[in-house]
Amino acid sequence: MDLRLTEEDRVLQERAREFTRRHLFPYELECERDDGLAPDRLAEIRSAVVEWRFNAINHAPEDGGQGHDLLQQTLIEEEWGQATGALWDVPWRPSIPLREGTEAQKDEYLRPACRGERRDAYAITEEEAGSDPSRIRTAAMRKDGGFVITGEKWHVTTGDVADFLLVHAHVDGDPAKPTVFFVEKDLPGVGVVRTPKYTHRFVFEHPIFALDDVRVGEDKVLGEVGGGNDLTREWFVEERLMIAARTVGASIRALDLSLAFARERQAFGKPIAQHQGVGFMLADMAAEIASEKSLLYRVCWEAARGSLSRSDLHALAAAVKLVCSETAGRVLDRAVQVHGGRGYMRENPVERLWREVRVDRIWEGTSEIQRAILLNELTKRGLQAFVGWPT
Numbered sequence: 344m345d346l347r348l349t350e351e352d353r354v355l356q357e358r359a360r361e362f363t364r365r366h367l368f369p370y371e372l373e374c375e376r377d378d379g380l381a382p383d384r385l386a387e388i389r390s391a392v393v394e395w396r397f398n399a400i401n402h403a404p405e406d407g408g409q410g411h412d413l414l415q416q417t418l419i420e421e422e423w424g425q426a427t428g429a430l431w432d433v434p435w436r437p438s439i440p441l442r443e444g445t446e447a448q449k450d451e452y453l454r455p456a457c458r459g460e461r462r463d464a465y466a467i468t469e470e471e472a473g474s475d476p477s478r479i480r481t482a483a484m485r486k487d488g489g490f491v492i493t494g495e496k497w498h499v500t501t502g503d504v505a506d507f508l509l510v511h512a513h514v515d516g517d518p519a520k521p522t523v524f525f526v527e528k529d530l531p532g533v534g535v536v537r538t539p540k541y542t543h544r545f546v547f548e549h550p551i552f553a554l555d556d557v558r559v560g561e562d563k564v565l566g567e568v569g570g571g572n573d574l575t576r577e578w579f580v581e582e583r584l585m586i587a588a589r590t591v592g593a594s595i596r597a598l599d600l601s602l603a604f605a606r607e608r609q610a611f612g613k614p615i616a617q618h619q620g621v622g623f624m625l626a627d628m629a630a631e632i633a634s635e636k637s638l639l640y641r642v643c644w645e646a647a648r649g650s651l652s653r654s655d656l657h658a659l660a661a662a663v664k665l666v667c668s669e670t671a672g673r674v675l676d677r678a679v680q681v682h683g684g685r686g687y688m689r690e691n692p693v694e695r696l697w698r699e700v701r702v703d704r705i706w707e708g709t710s711e712i713q714r715a716i717l718l719n720e721l722t723k724r725g726l727q728a729f730v731g732w733p734t
């Protein structure tokens with residue numbers, strides 16, 4: 344088994360590291376202080392994204408993306424995930440189901456989004472429906488050869504900077520017809536109800552949208568009527584792996600900072616790292632990071648080689664997201680503890696990362712939902728997806 348990166352992948356990893364150092368880290372405190380970045384600052388980072396060819400790392404070159412496989416995306420996202428303020432979200436990655444659009448839809452949405460001229464936000468969750476999307480109330484009623492969409496969508500990440508939404512709705516109000524629609528934000532009937540504040544500082548917002556009799560044509564269906572769950576599932580797999588990659592990055596930065604601090608900081612006549620109570624926290628952080636990183640890379644490497652079935656990848660992505668997000672929670676909690684009072688100051692990256700990794704156990708499926716997916720896989724197909732490696 345050769346676990347070394349190719350030269351091309353190593354160079355890509357180094358480039359992502361350098362990009363993070365030069366174009367994300369310098370703006371972290373500004374983002375924390377101002378609860379976001381000013382338009383000119385965002386424009387500056389966006390030009391750097393294009394210059395460094397980090398736009399649309401998840402899409403094919405023929406659509407204007409970089410054509411990176413899941414392993415390469417993981418290498419990049421691990422580096423970006425070290426940055427606080429969710430600055431990793433400034434480089435845009437148009438939602439993966441957009442590649443399922445027709446040529447006309449790709450020309451109108453995906454390709455401009457890859458170039459950075461348009462931006463999407465994915466709207467599934469509602470006030471009464473999160474983990475269980477079959478409960479959504481947003482309905483798309485057929486009328487005059489098109490659809491009239493009515494409902495409300497919660498926590499729509501990047502909804503403030505997006506210019507179109509991918510709205511998950513039930514055609515004819517029928518839960519058996521879950522469907523994804525392109526909805527332009529400036530259409531009559533689309534409005535922001537409010538923009539709540541969350542625990543983390545996020546460079547963009549997560550508004551609540553109202554859709555009030557929004558008329559769209561038949562050409563605004565992405566994929567097929569009734570195909571919404573498959574599209575959303577495709578989005579979840581990629582998002583879960585990338586969340587995991589970023590939490591690994593966050594954990595690595597936290598350990599790096601904690602080790603440096605613990606070597607310098609003196610208490611009772613020696614550096615605190617030499618007090619076993621602190622040293623063992625560092626040791627646990629290192630062991631857990633080594634373990635989560637192995638799982639993440641194993642799965643992304645196999646996915647990139649195309650050696651996983653769709654169902655195996657779905658189950659393994661849930662395992663990766665569960666393990667990495669829960670590990671990050673423990674690692675960041677220890678990082679705060681190692682730093683003492685300084686670990687609780689917002690000017691300290693470990694404090695910000697500690698707040699920020701909390702949502703990784705909630706969004707794109709809570710930890711409980713990942714466990715439910717794993718249990719379902721175990722009871723239906725057995726252990727193979729988890730332990731049948733290497734083949």
Ligand SMILES: Cc1cc2nc3c(=O)[nH]c(=O)nc-3n(C[C@H](O)[C@H](O)[C@H](O)COP(=O)(O)OP(=O)(O)OC[C@H]3O[C@@H](n4cnc5c(N)ncnc54)[C@H](O)[C@@H]3O)c2cc1C
Pocket residue numbers: 464465466467468471472473474475497498499500501541549702705706707708709710711712715
């Ligand atoms: C900052 C942020 C950004 C987000 N961005 C987006 C976005 O861009 N687009 C979008 O559509 N959504 C987004 N979400 C929504 C997110 O995906 C949901 O919050 C998440 O899926 C959980 O749904 P819920 O909040 O309705 O919780 P609920 O589903 O009500 O769950 C509440 C609790 O019950 C538990 N639970 C539910 N079912 C089970 C079960 N079967 N077994 C055991 N426990 C269970 C959950 O794990 C949780 O602990 C975002 C959320 C946040 C906080």
